[in-house]
Amino acid sequence: xxxxxECFIQPSRLEALKDxxxxxxxxxxxxxxxxxxxxxxxxxxxxxxxxxxRFLEKNKIEIxxxxxxxxxxxxxxxxxxxxxxxxxxxxxxxxVEDALxxxxxxxxxRALS
Amino acid sequence: MxxxxxxxxxxxxxxxGEAARRLDLQKDILRVLSFPRREYTVNFPVRMDDGSIxxxxxxxxxxxxxxxxxxxxxxxxxxxxxxxxxxxxxxxTWKCAVVNIPYGGAKGGVICDPKxxxxxxxxRLARRYAFELIPIIGPxxxxxxxxxxxxxxxxxxxxDTYSMHAGYSVPGIVTGKPVSIGGSLGRNEATARGCxxxxxxxxxxxxxxxxxxxxxxxxxxxxxxxAARLLAREGATVIAVSDSxxxxxxxxxxxxxxxLEYKAESGSVVGFAGADSVTNAQLLELDCDLLVPAALEKQxxxxxxxxxxxxxxxxxxxxPTTPEADCILAEKGVTVIPDILANAGGVTVSxxxxxxxxQSYFWTEREVNLKLRDVMDRxxxxxxxxxxxAQVTLRTAALMLAVERxxxxxxxxxxxx
Numbered sequence: 001x002x003x004x005x006e007c008f009i010q011p012s013r014l015e016a017l018k019d020x021x022x023x024x025x026x027x028x029x030x031x032x033x034x035x036x037x038x039x040x041x042x043x044x045x046x047x048x049x050x051x052x053x054r055f056l057e058k059n060k061i062e063i064x065x066x067x068x069x070x071x072x073x074x075x076x077x078x079x080x081x082x083x084x085x086x087x088x089x090x091x092x093x094x095x096v097e098d099a100l101x102x103x104x105x106x107x108x109x110r111a112l113s
Numbered sequence: 114m115x116x117x118x119x120x121x122x123x124x125x126x127x128x129x130g131e132a133a134r135r136l137d138l139q140k141d142i143l144r145v146l147s148f149p150r151r152e153y154t155v156n157f158p159v160r161m162d163d164g165s166i167x168x169x170x171x172x173x174x175x176x177x178x179x180x181x182x183x184x185x186x187x188x189x190x191x192x193x194x195x196x197x198x199x200x201x202x203x204x205x206t207w208k209c210a211v212v213n214i215p216y217g218g219a220k221g222g223v224i225c226d227p228k229x230x231x232x233x234x235x236x237r238l239a240r241r242y243a244f245e246l247i248p249i250i251g252p253x254x255x256x257x258x259x260x261x262x263x264x265x266x267x268x269x270x271x272x273d274t275y276s277m278h279a280g281y282s283v284p285g286i287v288t289g290k291p292v293s294i295g296g297s298l299g300r301n302e303a304t305a306r307g308c309x310x311x312x313x314x315x316x317x318x319x320x321x322x323x324x325x326x327x328x329x330x331x332x333x334x335x336x337x338x339x340a341a342r343l344l345a346r347e348g349a350t351v352i353a354v355s356d357s358x359x360x361x362x363x364x365x366x367x368x369x370x371x372x373l374e375y376k377a378e379s380g381s382v383v384g385f386a387g388a389d390s391v392t393n394a395q396l397l398e399l400d401c402d403l404l405v406p407a408a409l410e411k412q413x414x415x416x417x418x419x420x421x422x423x424x425x426x427x428x429x430x431x432x433p434t435t436p437e438a439d440c441i442l443a444e445k446g447v448t449v450i451p452d453i454l455a456n457a458g459g460v461t462v463s464x465x466x467x468x469x470x471x472q473s474y475f476w477t478e479r480e481v482n483l484k485l486r487d488v489m490d491r492x493x494x495x496x497x498x499x500x501x502x503a504q505v506t507l508r509t510a511a512l513m514l515a516v517e518r519x520x521x522x523x524x525x526x527x528x529x530x
Contacts, residue, residue, distance in 0.1 A: 001477065067479055 001067040002099055002109065005074070006060065007091035008036060009081040014059050017080040021063065024076055027112055032060045040087035058089065064096055066109055121200035129203070132516045135503065142520045149199050150183075150217075151175040155245035159238045162231050171223035171242045175255055176202035179522035182253055183219035184209060184288075184460060186260025187267070189238075193222035204431075205460070208453040210515035212492045214464040217519075219255050221246070227262045236270055239263075243271040247278055252285030252471055258463050259289040269294060284470040288463035295473075297466035299481035305339035305407075306482060307458015308429045310489035311450055312403065313347065315425055318497060319448060321402065329353045329401040329423065331360075331393060332408030333372070333382050336429040336456065340405055341369035349403070353396050356381055357408070360396040361388035397421060406433035413438045421447065428452040443506050451508035453515065454496055461488050 009017060014031065021029060035055035042054030065073055070093055077091050101111040126147060133143045153173045158166045172195050175183040185205040198220045205218030223242055227235055249255060259268055268287040272294065275286045284295030292298065299306070316323055326349035330341045333356040341351045351369050353362040358381040361367065367388060375385050383390065397404065397417055404423035406412050410432040413421065418438035426442070427450045428434065434442070434449060442449055462485055469475050476484075500510035 067477055070479060 002064055002096035002112070003067050003070050004062065004064050004094040004096045005070065005077075005091055006062050006094065007077050007081070007089060008034070008038075008058050008060050009077075009089035010083055010087070011057055011059050013081045013083065013088075014061075017061065017077060020076040020080045021073070024069065024073060026063050026065060026073065028063070030062045032062075034058050034060045038087060038090065056087070064099060064112060066112070120196055121194075122196035125200035125203045128512060129516065132509070132512045135505070135509070136513055136517055136520075138516065138520055139524070142523055145523055146177065146516070146519065149174045149176045149202055150178060151249060152195065152199065153246070153249055154195065155242065157241050157245050159234065159241055161234055169223055169225055169238060169242070171221065171245065172198045173221040173246050173249060173255070173257075174198045174202040174219060175249070176218040176220075177206045177519060177523075178217040178254070179519055179526060180210065180217055181215035182251075183217040183255045184258065184463065185219035185221065186258045187221040187223070187242075187263050187271075188261035189223050189225050189227045189235075189263055189267075190261050191224060191226045193224045198222045204453065206519060207512060207515035208457050208460055209464075210518040211453050211496065211511050212457040212461050212488050213495075213518065214461055214488070216256075216460075216464065219257075220260075221257055222260075235267075239267050239270045240274045243274040244278065247275065250275070250286065252283060252467070256285070256463075256467055257287050258460070265289055265291045265296065284473075285467055288466040288470075290466070290470075295466075295470045295475075297462055297469055297481055298476070298478035299485070300462045300466055301335065302339050302343075303462035303481075303485060304336045304429065304456050304459035305343060307461060307485055307489050308336065308340050308405070308427050308450075308455050309343045309347070310458070310486050311455055311493050312344070312405075312425070312427050314490060314493040314497075315427070315448060315450055319425065321424070323348045326350065326403055327352045327364075327401045328403045328405065329396060329399050330405045330407055331355050331396055331412060331433075332406065332430060333376060334407065337405065337407030338369065338373045338376075340407060340427075340429055341367075342373070344403075344405075345369050352401060353391060353399050354382055355391070355393050355396045355408075356383075357393075359383045360391040360393055361385045362391045362396070362399065363388040403427065406430050409433070411435055413442070415441060418442055419445075421445075423447060426450065428455045431456065439506070439508060449506065449508060451506075451511050454492055454507070454511045457492065458485055458489060461485055 036058050042056050081089050099111040100107050155171045156168055158168050161167055201220035202218050209216040268290045272287050276282045290296040328344050328349050328351045330337045333354050345351050350366040352364050361382050372382055372385055376382050398420045400422045402424050404426045407429035413434040415437035418441035425448045431452050496511045499514045500507050
């Protein structure tokens with residue numbers, strides 16, 4: 001079964017995560033520059049009491065993998081994206097019903113590899 | 114094997130009475146819950162390898178079936194008594210109700226010493242006992258599982274015997290089966306995994322980061338060794354572990370996987386390189402944040418409870434804390450995650466196995482684990498909320514919640530006819 005992993009990380013961690021995912025055999029990924037806030041509400045950890053909620057620059061990474069390696073990929077994300085502070089990001093796992101590689105018409109897991 | 118100071122059935126009734134009092138439970142409902150629905154005793158002959166015939170006594174007790182078929186393990190042990198089996202059946206009713214799976218409680222036992230039986234004799238004993246239980250077990254009425262001295266092989270024999278008499282395969286008759294005949298992926302790790310899920314909830318509740326957590330695990334069998342590995346994977350530091358021969362301690366942390374490999378080769382964790390030796394008694398009193406008793410009953414007693422330094426205790430074993438010790442720990446402010454919650458991951462994945470077996474459609478391991486997490490997270494939330502509401506310990510809250518759920522089922526169904 002195929003799963004999509006969407007993760008939101010700090011842009012400074014993107015290269016390290018890309019390398020780790022390629023190393024794990026992930027065949028492709030899509031990266032988008034996005035803005036958002038989470039528990040830190042747009043503040044840096046050394047700021048206190050700022051009432052305003054700000055959007056911070058983040059990267060959204062989307063990959064589709066087989067279910068068997070989801071836990072391993074989440075471990076890689078945890079290790080590569082960790083910054084030692086709050087606001088390092090989040091990852092979500094979604095079900096994927098099917099996949100299609102346009103050039104060859106391959107579907108399902110064959111469309112990934 | 115438990116050595117009870119008081120009769121285990123009396124102890125179970127006392128606990129029920131206490132929960133009923135706090136819940137202000139109707140006397141009628143309490144009366145119903147104070148009796149097992151069925152107590153079945155069988156005396157059956159088994160042909161031994163030397164040609165002689167021995168007669169064995171076995172029991173199966175079904176405490177309650179208001180919420181669904183009854184569920185519980187089968188133990189083979191020389192000290193099995195009917196009152197012990199009755200008590201264990203009642204505790205199974207509560208355990209299933211705490212995690213809100215649609216089962217009542219049951220338990221079975223055969224008085225025998227498996228260490229003195231040949232495998233061939235054990236097989237004939239298990240098969241004959243299973244045959245004797247045919248009138249009262251079944252996927253819709255009572256589903257056995259492994260317990261003390263029984264394992265997936267014994268479950269396979271029981272499943273085969275039942276199936277031979279039915280005339281077709283009935284995989285849903287037992288859980289804890291080998292995967293090759295309809296067992297569930299993740300069943301083996303389920304008790305430990307369920308325990309770790311409730312620990313993670315407790316840590317969030319207590320605001321303790323897992324990275325700072327120093328863990329001590331007593332018992333390095335199935336539950337203990339897997340719990341140690343999973344906790345380390347989550348970022349905790351496992352500083353000491355033990356088995357029946359003794360313990361090892363390294364305040365800088367142990368590699369649980371390496372310790373397990375060492376135990377597999379040498380037969381014990383004792384002697385593992387780079388760690389100091391400790392006794393099981395010393396191990397319980399080590400300076401740590403989380404203590405996981407995953408061995409025998411009655412390890413934390415009135416004697417050692419005052420010296421326990423852990424902030425949190427997760428009872429992976431059944432009944433590791435005596436009632437006197439429980440009071441002492443509560444006064445000290447130690448959070449105890451009670452056995453009926455902390456080790457309910459086992460019966461929860463047994464339930465998943467039964468669901469898969471009866472549907473003949475099987476899930477991936479990740480699916481099993483995620484569904485287990487969902488059940489454990491909900492159970493934790495319900496027990497924690499009950500403890501908060503009633504201002505009681507998690508143990509009392511879990512029992513109150515369980516009794517309440519079973520009592521509701523009895524009340525809404527009414528008394529037949």
